[in-house]
Amino acid sequence: MWFGYYWHLQFESPIVYQDLGTSVLSGAIKGYNVCLFAYGQTGSGKTYTMMGTPASIGLTPRICKVLIFQMYGNGNFSFGSFLEIYTERVRDLLKRSDRKKPYTLRVREHPDKGPYVEGLSQHVVSDYNQVVELLEEGIANRITAATHVHDASSRSHAIFTIHYTQAIMENNLPSEIVSKINLVDLAGSERADPNYCKNRIIEGSNINKSLVTLGIVISTLAQNSQMFSSCQSINSILSEGDTSNTGSHSSGNSGNSRRQYYIPYRDSVLTWLLKDSLGGNSKTIMIATISPASTSYGESISTLRYAAHAKNIVNKPRVNEDANVKLIRELREEIDRLKAMLMSFELRNFSPSFSDDKDGNLAEMLFQNELKVSLLDF
């Protein structure tokens, strides 16, 4: 996981965009899932960084602008959705219905695609103005309230998601790579101020429930990643010191067999929805926003501690390519490998012990793979 600290009022968005926004774009264009989330106390600049203001464009519209530019003329397309999590409930920020009625969407989990929000509206975005409209509509629908330091504080966690699909040619076959880009503006991390009304306190404890779970998830993932890397180095030391009998000791004492800590993703809606982004198939960036005010010292330390933990997480991103095209690519690689082996057997052909059996097996495997590829090609 990459991360960056941003000091309130010190950096302007273009610099943040050059540092982090371009990484999001290059990951998405290569076909990886990407997540960018801003964490910090109220009023420290999360919304300013992620969404911007009329005077200063934030990361989300900047990233969308370049993605849309990339789409033109390539057969690529995108869908956008915008949701908020308020007091552990999911609301669609772009649902064009009677918004006075409070309604909650359910989070479900697909065995392959992971957690998703059932019934969340998806919007085709084919030009930049459409993105701006969606963002403006969503931001206007977001729940805000006055806190002790910020009179229009976002009380919910907002997730703007883009499903970016690119049409490509791979192995002379038309294919698609799809990347999911999660741009997350979290609610302020401060505790509820007892001077505010009762609702604010209940709301604050629910905001904190998500953020506390996020903290637990981040630190547990970091511990697991550290445990995994220390086990790997122990294994490599063991295998270096045991060249005569490779692997026999190390596998028995292998740290890989050490139990990993359980990750409580489902303890909050936020961590459940961001499950893949936090510890799975995603390139993830955390932006930690802090205030320069000395009165915010405690909050700043806590934010930096969060970020320091997050830095230790090692995700496993992979390109989301079409499953059939991936299979064909792997089979073709295998065919090339088998052909090379067969050729080297034929060329050498030096001993009857390199029996016709082996040759026959290779030829048979080669034939089977070519058959599979030709079947998949149609």
Ligand SMILES: Nc1ncnc2c1ncn2[C@@H]1O[C@H](COP(=O)(O)OP(=O)(O)OP(=O)(O)O)[C@@H](O)[C@H]1O
């Ligand atoms: N780098 C900056 N330059 C100029 N103004 C900024 C900057 N960062 C934040 N602000 C201003 O500070 C105020 C608070 O910022 P913002 O709404 O982004 O805070 P936040 O962290 O999202 O707060 P909350 O968690 O309460 O929603 C806003 O008026 C915003 O325009």
